[in-house]
Amino acid sequence: MSAVQAVTPFETIRTPDAASRPVKIHTVAVKVTYGQKEALHGVSIDIPEKAVTAFIGPSGCGKSTFLRCINRMNDTIAGARVEGTIKLDDQNIYDPDLDVVELRARVGMVFQKPNPFPKSIFDNVAYGPRIHGLARSKADLEEIVVTSLQKASLFNEVKDRLNEPGTGLSGGQQQRLCIARAIAVSPEVILMDEPCSALDPIATAKVEELIDELRANFTIVIVTHSMQQAARVSQRTAFFHLGHLIEEGPTDHVFTNPLEQRTQDYITGRFG
Amino acid sequence: MGPLWLLALIAGLSFFGFVLGHWKSVVLSGKGRDALAARPGYYGAYVLIWTAIPALLILVVLSVARPFLVEHTVRVNLPEQVLANPTQLSLEISGVRQVATGLKLATHEELEDIRIGVVAARSVFARHGLPLGEDVKPYQLIAASALNVVSDGLNTAVDIAVVAALAFGLIFAFVRVKPRLRARNLVESTILAILIGASSVAILTTVGIVLSLLFQALQFFSVVSPINFYFGTVWDPRFAAAGSTESGQFGFLPLFWGTIYISFFAMLVAVPIGLFSAVYMAEYATSKVRSIAKPLIEILAGVPTIVYGFFALTTVGPLIRDFIALPLGLGTSGNNVLTAGLVMGIMIIPYVSSLSDDIITAVPRSLRDGSLALGATRSETMRQVILPAALPGVVGAVLLAVSRAIGETMIVVLAAGVAARASLNPFEEMTTITVKIVNQLTGDLEFTSPQTLVAFALGITLFVITLGLNVLALTIVRKYREQYE
Numbered sequence: 001m002s003a004v005q006a007v008t009p010f011e012t013i014r015t016p017d018a019a020s021r022p023v024k025i026h027t028v029a030v031k032v033t034y035g036q037k038e039a040l041h042g043v044s045i046d047i048p049e050k051a052v053t054a055f056i057g058p059s060g061c062g063k064s065t066f067l068r069c070i071n072r073m074n075d076t077i078a079g080a081r082v083e084g085t086i087k088l089d090d091q092n093i094y095d096p097d098l099d100v101v102e103l104r105a106r107v108g109m110v111f112q113k114p115n116p117f118p119k120s121i122f123d124n125v126a127y128g129p130r131i132h133g134l135a136r137s138k139a140d141l142e143e144i145v146v147t148s149l150q151k152a153s154l155f156n157e158v159k160d161r162l163n164e165p166g167t168g169l170s171g172g173q174q175q176r177l178c179i180a181r182a183i184a185v186s187p188e189v190i191l192m193d194e195p196c197s198a199l200d201p202i203a204t205a206k207v208e209e210l211i212d213e214l215r216a217n218f219t220i221v222i223v224t225h226s227m228q229q230a231a232r233v234s235q236r237t238a239f240f241h242l243g244h245l246i247e248e249g250p251t252d253h254v255f256t257n258p259l260e261q262r263t264q265d266y267i268t269g270r271f272g
Numbered sequence: 273m274g275p276l277w278l279l280a281l282i283a284g285l286s287f288f289g290f291v292l293g294h295w296k297s298v299v300l301s302g303k304g305r306d307a308l309a310a311r312p313g314y315y316g317a318y319v320l321i322w323t324a325i326p327a328l329l330i331l332v333v334l335s336v337a338r339p340f341l342v343e344h345t346v347r348v349n350l351p352e353q354v355l356a357n358p359t360q361l362s363l364e365i366s367g368v369r370q371v372a373t374g375l376k377l378a379t380h381e382e383l384e385d386i387r388i389g390v391v392a393a394r395s396v397f398a399r400h401g402l403p404l405g406e407d408v409k410p411y412q413l414i415a416a417s418a419l420n421v422v423s424d425g426l427n428t429a430v431d432i433a434v435v436a437a438l439a440f441g442l443i444f445a446f447v448r449v450k451p452r453l454r455a456r457n458l459v460e461s462t463i464l465a466i467l468i469g470a471s472s473v474a475i476l477t478t479v480g481i482v483l484s485l486l487f488q489a490l491q492f493f494s495v496v497s498p499i500n501f502y503f504g505t506v507w508d509p510r511f512a513a514a515g516s517t518e519s520g521q522f523g524f525l526p527l528f529w530g531t532i533y534i535s536f537f538a539m540l541v542a543v544p545i546g547l548f549s550a551v552y553m554a555e556y557a558t559s560k561v562r563s564i565a566k567p568l569i570e571i572l573a574g575v576p577t578i579v580y581g582f583f584a585l586t587t588v589g590p591l592i593r594d595f596i597a598l599p600l601g602l603g604t605s606g607n608n609v610l611t612a613g614l615v616m617g618i619m620i621i622p623y624v625s626s627l628s629d630d631i632i633t634a635v636p637r638s639l640r641d642g643s644l645a646l647g648a649t650r651s652e653t654m655r656q657v658i659l660p661a662a663l664p665g666v667v668g669a670v671l672l673a674v675s676r677a678i679g680e681t682m683i684v685v686l687a688a689g690v691a692a693r694a695s696l697n698p699f700e701e702m703t704t705i706t707v708k709i710v711n712q713l714t715g716d717l718e719f720t721s722p723q724t725l726v727a728f729a730l731g732i733t734l735f736v737i738t739l740g741l742n743v744l745a746l747t748i749v750r751k752y753r754e755q756y757e
Contacts, residue, residue, distance in 0.1 A: 105647035115638035118661045128646040
């Protein structure tokens with residue numbers, strides 16, 4: 001069945017924004033294969049700068065796979081192959097000359113399950129700045145850590161226990177710690193792979209609020225299973241299905257006036 | 273009936289009991305009076321347990337008690353002057369056992385002849401293929417026939433007790449099989465008891481080992497004071513061949529130093545190489561390389577230590593002597609601490625690498641991803657995230673390797689020699705606690721002399737040292753685990 005789809009010419013339905021934003025990430029015909037299996041059949045999309053773009057779609061539709069292409073985390077999976085073009089500010093990130101370590105410093109990532117390191121809260125946030133040599137002095141480092149924690153709306157909750165292990169925090173706090181950790185290396189883009197799926201509703205609300213604040217300074221791409229979440233936090237939404245990008249456009253447009261039958265079926269809960 | 277026949281009988285009747293229990297429960301439920309509380313197999317197992325376990329327990333208890341009863345019988349029948357001499361007593365008792373065997377071989381007429389003293393018992397026994405070392409003394413005959421009486425009586429008693437237990441258990445359980453009976457619960461608690469029993473065997477064995485060492489060691493410490501032993505700097509036990517009353521010096525420190533020093537070099541080799549190869553296997557190697565290289569490394573652990581000893585004696589030792597020790601003027605012997613340490617270190621590599629590999633692989637993938645996604649390289653991820661998380665396990669692996677190094681004997685004998693010495697120069701001969709234990713226990717010595725008993729004192733000291741290391745390892749592991757979870 002996937003072979004049939006691969007040869008059928010496929011056209012993504014696109015609706016531009018009313019006021020155009022500058023493009024941060026530009027991808028053309030991105031294909032991903034795991035061994036023999038093609039998981040993504042050619043995805044082309046422009047992701048705007050300083051906005052939240054949500055990837056929605058049923059499980060196994062390739063949205064997380066595509067997300068992991070943007071900071072080349074698929075490189076760490078044996079047997080994964082990526083074709084096509086992904087440009088970050090007009091620079092091809094799969095260029096052999098590109099330093100993948102540097103790319104990942106520019107494109108941070110927050111995972112589905114909070115994964116703080118088994119270190120203190122301070123060391124968790126200081127980890128990135130330390131390995132990239134971002135702080136010139138101890139005071140510098142402390143400032144980066146405090147600012148990052150503040151930006152992640154976590155500082156007030158943990159300011160008295162920065163030396164306690166990060167693993168001792170609650171799930172929601174751990175996830176915000178991971179966001180602070182990602183912010184600390186001053187990335188341009190933050191990728192979030194279902195960041196709230198392991199959190200309770202109150203922690204989810206806090207993280208969503210945080211994402212909305214972060215939009216002012218970072219380009220954010222979020223994969224989510226929750227359509228309400230996509231509707232709440234994102235400016236643009238892309239709907240994936242069976243390895244294809246079906247439809248993308250301004251969030252309110254996609255949710256209120258989907259142009260594709262499958263998009264409509266999915267957001268109204270007819271499958272998924 | 274011998275114990276084997278009894279075991280066969282127990283097995284047969286238990287199986288029969290299983291079939292009976294199963295059958296009865298099926299029949300009862302077939303009548304449709306009540307639904308069964310458990311499946312028929314459990315009723316079978318219920319009868320089986322009641323049949324087998326009590327009988328087995330009786331068999332075991334009586335078999336354990338038997339030698340004590342028999343020996344007691346022999347003692348009661350021996351004259352005072354024999355009992356007074358403890359070293360001869362064990363010889364006498366085994367003599368009586370032989371006579372008892374002989375009495376069973378002899379025919380009725382021959383026994384009568386022996387009793388009235390017409391023929392010597394020794395010649396009669398010899399005719400039946402049982403040569404004795406000396407003539408049979410009259411009191412031995414008395415003790416031996418008493419032994420035979422008691423032993424036969426015991427056999428009958430065991431048979432009766434076991435058969436009675438079997439019959440009682442089978443009937444009792446069969447009668448009790450009713451649909452309401454909770455047979456599953458009994459099966460469950462029996463399994464629990466078996467599991468507890470299995471764990472106790474391991475613990476009780478350890479206790480037994482400690483006690484057997486302890487008594488002999490205490491005997492040693494009654495001759496040589498613990499202060500002289502533990503703080504003595506000279507090891508010179510003097511195998512007092514010429515009947516001298518001097519017992520020599522038993523200084524523990526040179527042996528302890530030798531053990532520590534050799535283990536130190538072994539760990540110097542094993543820890544870095546083992547750890548680095550574990551990191552390579554766990555993080556960098558492709559699954560193909562890993563599937564070939566890992567078993568190859570583990571082969572090292574399977575090589576007999578005597579082979580490592582040869583390798584040290586014929587290859588490594590001479591190399592170190594000719595290319596390092598002699599040119600530097602530090603030593604002239606092919607037997608030296610460095611050789612033993614190096615070769616032992618190679619032997620221990622798989623202990624460190626294999627365990628560390630498992631521990632590193634067990635660190636969650638999410639931590640790796642988290643670090644890589646922040647732009648860390650693989651080695652930064654390894655050093656700063658994975659190794660700290662794996663540290664407790666790695667420390668445990670290393671301490672396990674240390675206890676292995678401390679206990680190693682064969683490599684030391686061949687590579688470092690048997691000379692007890694405390695020196696900082698790693699090109700000299702030294703030796704370890706275990707080597708001296710072997711040394712003191714092999715040879716023609718009485719088991720009551722301090723020269724032999726010192727082996728037990730060394731043994732229990734070694735036991736305490738390795739126990740201490742294990743406790744330390746557990747404490748470290750527990751402390752860090754609390755911090756990381």
